[in-house]
Amino acid sequence: MTASTLTRGRSALSRRPAREGGLTWVSGLGLGITMLWFSLLVLIPLAAVVATAAAGGWDQFWTTVTNEQTLAAIRLTLGGAVLVTMLNVVMGTAIAWVLVRDRFWGKSVLDVLIDIPFALPTVVAGLVLLSLYGAQGPLGVDVANTRAAVFLAFAFVTLPFVVRTVQPVLAELDRDVEEAAASLGASRITTFRRIILPALAPAIAAGAALSFARAVSEYGSLVLLSGNLPFQTEVTSVRILSSIENDNRAGAAAVATVLLLISLLVIIAIDLLQRRLVRRG
């Protein structure tokens, strides 16, 4: 979204007189109010997290972040997020493919199912997964309070991201090129690898970045499902919350800063990827 805003905004600007692209006093006032609101709500609070983490000095920050239990939590979160992102790259692309190219009865139901993890309250998502994969589930598997539960919760909440970024790009893709490749003797796999995949790559990467960011920051669905056992199933968000509850705000802010840094990197990555997407499209 962000990159396309920029590129198209600029090309539109060159077409119109300079007066309209600039700020009038009404839009200037609107910008001022919007920025004030955005600062009070988002920018200043997030700055406060970094400032609180920095207040204790580098040594204290480093000691907090490299605390063994914290490191275990960060490792579990990042590891789980990487694994689930890989799963989403494969399954998300496959789901998008089926939704766009295949036609069968009940397909629109699948389309609705994709959005449910996004809209379902996270704590409800945890409960929902627990009812199938918990102790009294009809499948007879019990993943509650294990690392598999963390992975399962990640997979559930990140499901929509790759699908929803790949789907529109796949739908817009020109079929003529594929038909040309096929008529020149390329197999379906070759066509997919050489023609379709390169066109989808930026969208897949953007979706992967989103799903990685979502998994890293997940909290709600894990509360009931993973048991939050230190060194076992405790993720970073839970670690931060326990610091807050122990009134250790500096500690909480230090770990939160690490998460914020990851979020920021992901946002930058998405921005760059989407710019590439726009240039191609």
Add this chain to the structure above:
Amino acid sequence: MALVDVPHRGFDEDQRDDTERAREIRPRRRASLGTWILRLVVTAYLFLLVAWPVSLIVQRTFSEGLVELRGILDDPDVVHALRLSVIVAVIAVVINTVFGVGMSILLVRYEFPGKRLLSAFVDLPLAVSPIVVGLSLVLVYGGRDGWFGPGLESAGFQVIYATPGIVMATVFVALPLVIREVVPVLEEIGIDQERAAHTLGANAWQTFRRITLPAIKWAIVYGVVLSLARSLGEFGAVKVVSGNLLGETRTATLVVEEKYLNFDKGGAYATAFLLALVSVACIVVVAIIRPKDDTP
């Protein structure tokens, strides 16, 4: 080939064109073995991950008839929590809609320094952990030692551990949703009609109300429905800022956790069912609205 039959390929017709062409050109080859396997894998994955678990919650809620549901609806604390959740969600959606539309117009139609940074930062709430959101608000608006909190509190305005804090946390997490829907549509429609209206003597407000608003109407509705689902279901950020006081600042999602941890599983499932019902209804409404959006 098929392009000859379709002289004008509009933006929105692309997908329909493609499926039509696919039917014309290769009607048999599509349903090969590979297609069937893919179809099966995807359906099984979605069934196991989403459909079956979500349907189980309905089953658990109604396993003893309407007892559980009636039980939570007779509990004044739960009813209070549900009402609080709805009020907070409605306020958050109104705020996010007004500022979301304003922000989208600023980002698409105007040039100003720092625009690039702002448009990147708008997405940040989607990537930040709800716990970090809660912590950040407590650090600034906390009544004891926040940056602004003590000042606001001495002026008689408590934010953290009160409803304003819950509203702020909810607005924060749902912030990008309206903007992400409206911005692409604003880009799509361009500025020609707005300029025409301007030339014909319409002022900024008239142009917005008569030209821009009708064009982005469905994008706003879509964003509002998504925001509503997200706001109603916010959990982590609210948990940090609300203080979770029974009958005061406990929201519906917090009730689910509390009931489950206190071994009132029936009550937890029933409350979760109500929340799931609303969010699934939101998704279905969006699914019905969306095709209308694609064929103007």
